[in-house]
Amino acid sequence: MSKNLVIVESPAKAKTIEGYLGKDFTVKSSFGHVRDLTKGDKAIDVANNFTPTYIISEDKKDVVRDLKKLAKESDIVWLATDDDREGEAISWHLKESLDLNDSKIRRIVFREITKNAILGAIENPRTIDQDLVNAQQARRILDRLVGFEMSPLLWKKIKTGLSAGRVQSVAVRLVVEREREVEAHDAKALYKVNGIFLLDKGKLLNAELNKRFNTEQEAQTFLEACQKSEFSVKELEKKPGKKSPTAPFTTSTLQQEASRKLSFSVAQTMTLAQRLYEAGKISYMRTDSVNLSQFALDAAQTAITNAYGAEFHHKRIFKTKSESAQEAHEAIRPTDFTVQTVGGERNEQRLYELIWKRAIASQMADAQLEKTVATIGISQTSEVFIASGEVIKFEGFLKVYLESNDDEEDEAETEAKGMLPPIDKGQILNLDQIRAIERYSRPAARYTEASLVKKLEELGIGRPSTYAPTISTIQKRMYVEKENRDGRERKLNELVLKAGKIEQHTVIENTGQEKMKLFPTDLAMVVNDFLVEHFPTVTDYSFTAQVEKEFDLIAEGKTKWQTMLKGFYEPFHKRVEETQNIERSTINTGKTLGVDPVSGETIIARLGRYGALVQIGEADEEKGIKPRFASLRKGQLIENITLEEALDLFKLPRETGIYEEEPMVVAIGRFGPYVRHAGKFYSLKKEDDPYTIDEVTSIAIIEAKRKADAEKLIKEFPEDPEAKVLNGRWGPYIAFGKLNIKIPKDREPSSVTYEEILVWSEGVTAKPSRWGKKAAPAAKEPAKKKAAAKKSTAKKPATKKAATKKAATKKAVVKKEVPEKAPAKKKAVAKKKAVAKKKSK
DNA sequence: CAGTGAGCGAGCTTCCGCTTGACTT
Numbered sequence: 054m055s056k057n058l059v060i061v062e063s064p065a066k067a068k069t070i071e072g073y074l075g076k077d078f079t080v081k082s083s084f085g086h087v088r089d090l091t092k093g094d095k096a097i098d099v100a101n102n103f104t105p106t107y108i109i110s111e112d113k114k115d116v117v118r119d120l121k122k123l124a125k126e127s128d129i130v131w132l133a134t135d136d137d138r139e140g141e142a143i144s145w146h147l148k149e150s151l152d153l154n155d156s157k158i159r160r161i162v163f164r165e166i167t168k169n170a171i172l173g174a175i176e177n178p179r180t181i182d183q184d185l186v187n188a189q190q191a192r193r194i195l196d197r198l199v200g201f202e203m204s205p206l207l208w209k210k211i212k213t214g215l216s217a218g219r220v221q222s223v224a225v226r227l228v229v230e231r232e233r234e235v236e237a238h239d240a241k242a243l244y245k246v247n248g249i250f251l252l253d254k255g256k257l258l259n260a261e262l263n264k265r266f267n268t269e270q271e272a273q274t275f276l277e278a279c280q281k282s283e284f285s286v287k288e289l290e291k292k293p294g295k296k297s298p299t300a301p302f303t304t305s306t307l308q309q310e311a312s313r314k315l316s317f318s319v320a321q322t323m324t325l326a327q328r329l330y331e332a333g334k335i336s337y338m339r340t341d342s343v344n345l346s347q348f349a350l351d352a353a354q355t356a357i358t359n360a361y362g363a364e365f366h367h368k369r370i371f372k373t374k375s376e377s378a379q380e381a382h383e384a385i386r387p388t389d390f391t392v393q394t395v396g397g398e399r400n401e402q403r404l405y406e407l408i409w410k411r412a413i414a415s416q417m418a419d420a421q422l423e424k425t426v427a428t429i430g431i432s433q434t435s436e437v438f439i440a441s442g443e444v445i446k447f448e449g450f451l452k453v454y455l456e457s458n459d460d461e462e463d464e465a466e467t468e469a470k471g472m473l474p475p476i477d478k479g480q481i482l483n484l485d486q487i488r489a490i491e492r493y494s495r496p497a498a499r500y501t502e503a504s505l506v507k508k509l510e511e512l513g514i515g516r517p518s519t520y521a522p523t524i525s526t527i528q529k530r531m532y533v534e535k536e537n538r539d540g541r542e543r544k545l546n547e548l549v550l551k552a553g554k555i556e557q558h559t560v561i562e563n564t565g566q567e568k569m570k571l572f573p574t575d576l577a578m579v580v581n582d583f584l585v586e587h588f589p590t591v592t593d594y595s596f597t598a599q600v601e602k603e604f605d606l607i608a609e610g611k612t613k614w615q616t617m618l619k620g621f622y623e624p625f626h627k628r629v630e631e632t633q634n635i636e637r638s639t640i641n642t643g644k645t646l647g648v649d650p651v652s653g654e655t656i657i658a659r660l661g662r663y664g665a666l667v668q669i670g671e672a673d674e675e676k677g678i679k680p681r682f683a684s685l686r687k688g689q690l691i692e693n694i695t696l697e698e699a700l701d702l703f704k705l706p707r708e709t710g711i712y713e714e715e716p717m718v719v720a721i722g723r724f725g726p727y728v729r730h731a732g733k734f735y736s737l738k739k740e741d742d743p744y745t746i747d748e749v750t751s752i753a754i755i756e757a758k759r760k761a762d763a764e765k766l767i768k769e770f771p772e773d774p775e776a777k778v779l780n781g782r783w784g785p786y787i788a789f790g791k792l793n794i795k796i797p798k799d800r801e802p803s804s805v806t807y808e809e810i811l812v813w814s815e816g817v818t819a820k821p822s823r824w825g826k827k828a829a830p831a832a833k834e835p836a837k838k839k840a841a842a843k844k845s846t847a848k849k850p851a852t853k854k855a856a857t858k859k860a861a862t863k864k865a866v867v868k869k870e871v872p873e874k875a876p877a878k879k880k881a882v883a884k885k886k887a888v889a890k891k892k893s894k
Numbered sequence: 895c896a897g898t899g900a901g902c903g904a905g906c907t908t909c910c911g912c913t914t915g916a917c918t919t
Contacts, residue, residue, distance in 0.1 A: 062913060085913030094908095112915085139912055193910070200909020208907070218909045327914085339912090518911060637900085661899040668899085682899055729896080 058127040060120065060147060062134050065331050066166060070133075073168040074175075079127070081120060083134065087113040088146040090193065094201055097194055099622065102615045105194055109150055121151050129159055132181070133174070136162035137379035138608065142189035145181050155180070165346035165383050166336070188608040191617055195219070195600065198622060199591055202629045203584065209633070210640055211580060216530055220515045220523055222584055222592055225532045227508055228500055229573045229581045236693060238496030244272040244548075245492040248429070248438045250284065250482040256474040257485065260429055260438035265492070269546060272489040276550045278433040284482040287430040287437065294422040294443075298414040298450040300343035300371035301384035304517035305510045307338070307408070312503035313457040315403055316569070318535075319502045319521045325404045326385070333388055334395045335408055339517040340382040341510075343371040345412070349386055353416040356390035361452060367418040377513035377601060386412040410454040417450035425473045429482060442473035486551040490560060493543070499570040502535065514597045532577035540566030575665045575691045579641050587632045591625070643668075647696040656699050658691045665691050667699040772807040789814055 057078045061067050064082040071080040088107045090096035098104040109117050124130050130153055132144035144160055147153070159178035163170040196219055203217035246262035266272040302310070304323075311322040326338035336349075345353070350368060357366040373380065387409050395405045423446050429438035445451065476482075500508065506520045515523055527533045540563040547558045573581075585592050600621070606612040643659025646667070654670035665685035683702040685694065715731040768778040775790040787794040787810055794813050796802050 064914075083913080084915090086911070089911090090909095113913095135912085143912065189911090196910045198909085202909095204908035214907045216908045220910065331914090516911065518913080523910090664899090666899060680899090684899090 056128040057131060058120075058123050058129070059131040059133050062140065062143060063337070065333070066337070069166050069333070070171055073171050078131075079123060081123060082116075083120065083143060083147060084113065084116055086110065086139075086143055086146065087117050088150055090197055097197060099198075099626075103194055103618050103622075105190065107146070107149075117150050120147070124151050124153060124157075128157070130157055131175070131178070132158055132160045133162070135381040136164055137381040138185055138189045138192070138604070140381060141182055141185040142193075145183070145186040148181065164342075164344070164381060165348070167346055167348045169348075170346070182608075184610040185608045187614040188604040191607055191614040192600075192604055194618060195621060198618075198625070202626065203588065203591070206629060206632055207580060207583070210635070210637055211583065212576070215576075215580060216526070217580070217584060219591065219597060220509070220519065221526055221530075221532075222581075223512070223514055223594060223597070224505060224509060224523055225527050225573065225577050226581050226585065226592055226594075227505060228527075228533050228571050229577055231497060231500055232573050232690075233692070235496040235499060238494075240493040240495070242491040242493050242545075243267060244269070244489045246272070246275070246487060246489045248284075248487045249485040250429070251485045252474050252476065252482075258427075258440055258474055258476065258482065260427070260440035262436055262438055264436050266489065269548070272548050273555070275434065275436070276487060276489060276548055276555050279431060279484070279487055279550055280553060280555070282431045282433040284432075284438070284484055285430050286427055286476055286478055286480045286482065288426075288428040289476065289478045290426045290428075292424050292426075293446075294424045295419040296422065296449075296451065297419050298369075298417055298454065299411070299456050301345060301386055301412040301415045302408060303341050303343060303373075303384060304339050304520060305341070305506050307385055308506050308520065309503040310407060310411070310457065311404060312501055314407065315400070317400070317404070318569075319506055319524050321400075322404065323521045325398075325401050326408075328397065328401055329395065329405055329408075332395065332397070334392070334405060336384070336386050336388060337382045338385055340380075340385060341373065341375060341378040341517050342380040342382055343373050343384045344380065345371075345386060345415075346383055349383065349390075349412075350416065352390045353413060357413060357417055361417075365417050365449065365452065367416065367449075369416060371415065375510060375513070377510075377598070384412070411456075414450040414454035417453065418447070420445060420449035420451040421447035427473060427476060440473060442471060444472045484550075486549060488547060488549050490547040491545040493545075493564070499567060499572065501569060501571065505571060512594050512597065513601060527577075531574055532580065533571045533573055535569055536567070536572055537569060538565070538567040538572075540564050573690075575660050575685075578690070578692060579660050583640055587628060587635075588625075644691055644694075646694065646699050649700070656696065658685070658694050658699060660691065665689065667694070667702055669703065767802050768805065770807045770810070776807060776810055778802050778805055787813070 057074075059067075059070065059074065059078055059080040061070060061080065061082055062085055064084065067080040067082040071078070074080065088109050091106045091108045096106050098106070130151070132147060134140040134143040134147070140162075141160075148158055158181070160181050161174040161178050163174040200216070200218040203222075204215065207215035207217055244266040246265070248260045248262065250258040250260065252258055266275060300306075307326065308319045308322050311317040312319065317325070323338065326335065329335045330338050354366050354368065371384075385408055387405070390409070390413065393406075393409060395402055423444045425442045425444070427440040429440065431437065498504070502524045505524065506515075509515045509520065509523070528535060542561050543564045545560040545562055547560050549556050549558060581592075590596060603612065603617045607614045607617060641660050643657040646656045646658055648654070649656055649669050652669065656667060656669050658665065658667045660666075661682070666682050667685065668680050668682050670680045681703065683699075685691070685702070689698070718729045770776040773789075777788045778796070779786060779788050787796060787805065789810055792814055794810065796805060797813075
């Protein structure tokens with residue numbers, strides 16, 4: 054038995070280290086924190102100087118038991134948790150929960166997993182830094198106090214189950230405020246002018262005017278001047294330039310690049326990286342450090358020299374810009390630079406390549422460029438055209454990697470820069486054409502998951518291990534939704550000067566399209582406004598940075614942690630108490646939209662128990678007045694709704710008539726307009742392009758007729774109530790339990806016998822009727838049918854019912870008739886529906 | 895899926911940071 058027990062945080066790390074140390078060392082992992090505050094609201098005894106009560110986490114009981122046993126058998130326990138605040142606290146919690154004496158423990162730290170680093174650490178043990186531990190305790194306790202006092206306030210004043218916290222509430226605030234910024238953006242159009250000049254041998258020179266015009270008139274005046282002008286190269290300047298590589302990845306930059314280049318969500322990136330880490334392919338993936346170990350620097354140098362030549366290598370040491378960085382680990386890098394392919398899933402490989410390239414490139418030479426700028430004069434005006442080109446003289450790191458850009462802003466502006474065609478100073482240029490086109494200013498971009506992480510990191514909020522969970526939490530709480538949005542068309546005015554004539558065109562561009570962006574919900578707006586109003590300190594963007602400074606003072610032994618907490622908690626708790634007393638109804642008063650022109654009553658939009666709604670009138674019991682309500686459509690925000698849109702929502706619901714003796718009602722529900730007929734609902738969902746009332750009415754008739762036809766019974770069988778011949782949308786068919794069976798063409802449907810059904814049902818495949826739901830009790834079905842259904846379930850995935858149906862109904866509206874026949878592909882949908890209906894009975 | 899919508903209210907929810915596993919179809 055070995056005499057030394059080394060405890061690290063991660064099992065993968067333990068495995069690596071065990072190899073570096075001799076037989077006398079057993080290396081085990083704590084799997085992160087082993088103790089935490091107790092669950093309820095009594096974990097912190099505020100009155101007793103914030104005394105915390107800790108408990109061994111449920112999922113760590115086995116870990117602690119095993120470690121305790123090993124520790125007993127060892128002479129020395131080496132606490133080798135991470136070299137940061139949390140790591141120090143883990144060591145302390147280990148000491149406490151393993152009942153270890155100070156004399157038996159050694160605290161060691163290393164920031165890279167290399168043999169030298171670890172042996173060096175063993176040579177230089179120290180004791181647990183209680184000040185640092187106390188800084189962690191203060192952090193932990195403050196977060197608990199903030200989260201567990203603000204959240205219940207939200208339950209009481211807004212909605213149960215909500216949450217608030219130092220990190221998540223600021224993340225939500227960022228999304229909310231960005232949305233308002235986008236909404237408030239006043240797009241201004243300027244005329245951007247491009248000139249194209251004809252050179253010898255059919256070559257073209259593209260140049261942009263150094264000025265943009267505010268109005269069409271100014272652009273017109275400019276083009277008129279150009280009509281009479283001569284163009285010449287006034288200046289031609291060549292200058293060298295260079296580009297340098299960026300630092301190797303941290304968690305945050307990895308998430309950003311994987312999002313931009315590979316379209317991964319931050320959670321997806323972390324899962325893949327975790328797998329690479331556990332397979333020993335990359336270094337630790339939760340890090341805020343851009344530092345590479347000496348071992349890695351050397352390995353990169355060798356790899357670069359061998360692959361590209363020594364001139365491509367350039368040793369670089371990067372420094373973190375982030376003040377909040379704790380740098381307990383290296384940057385994210387391959388463990389072996391000579392490995393370019395890792396096995397496993399395709400996305401693992403793609404992420405690995407990204408990590409490999411970025412780390413290699415960070416140790417490569419600058420790219421050398423030559424920039425050429427030509428200034429083209431216009432004889433009749435003082436403006437000039439600028440043509441610029443860029444040529445790569447030496448690739449350097451660009452051979453491997455180019456970082457992508459977050460700012461879509463410039464996307465339209467930056468054309469791919471290549472070499473300029475050969476021109477000389479003083480040369481007269483022949484004009485091909487000049488185009489002056491409107492360009493609208495863009496609002497700030499909505500956040501993606503990754504760009505929100507970047508922003509949080511800049512503000513010092515959250516840690517590498519919590520970025521992905523935080524992003525998930527705010528979506529789980531329904532504060533934020535990740536969505537695609539279609540853009541809308543916008544008409545642009547364009548003036549073109551060509552062959553001496555000025556012509557005006559209209560160009561159509563698609564604008565406002567969004568892909569996987571974060572949108573705040575109405576709930577987020579209400580919660581955020583409530584928190585910002587009553588807790589301006591905690592929701593301030595700089596709150597974390599400020600308390601971090603105080604935690605640092607604790608870590609340096611300059612402040613007592615209880616003193617710091619007291620300073621924060623007293624005013625905070627006072628605000629909580631004050632806020633307890635405010636009226637619920639004053640929080641979500643909603644937005645007054647205006648007055649109903651018919652009744653003269655006020656119309657407001659607010660958040661109700663079941664979602665956003667518009668309301669006409671206030672309740673007045675004395676007068677017996679009841680307000681009327683209507684739901685907002687999905688995707689519609691209270692923030693943005695106008696009076697006209699609100700009135701629109703009240704136009705429906707209405708009675709549209711009677712069909713087959715049942716009244717038919719069209720209404721707008723939470724998820725859009727629908728038709729209700731004979732106790733059944735027909736969805737008319739469509740977000741951006743709502744149906745008109747006429748369309749809705751005709752759809753209602755078509756849908757009701759179709760349903761009625763589909764229900765028509767042709768024949769029943771006394772042998773089995775589950776067997777029926779029905780008249781479906783596309784003709785008669787046999788419904789046999791969950792199976793829908795085709796009737797042979799030459800058969801008269803009414804003469805089908807039960808024996809034939811049994812024969813025909815052999816080998817017939819059915820659509821799975823309830824995808825993703827719990828299976829029905831199987832005993833109800835005869836064994837034969839069950840087998841057939843099961844076989845089919847495994848074989849075929851469910852079709853997208855809603856989408857197909859929508860497409861079909863929309864088509865029907867245009868034609869204003871019931872489709873008699875449909876392509877074979879759609880039959881499946883009808884079948885499925887019949888099955889679903891059966892189930893609901 | 896879909897309607898409803900203040901009020902009464904049992905007993906529940908919730909924070910941030912460390913780290914990986916695993917109920918079964």
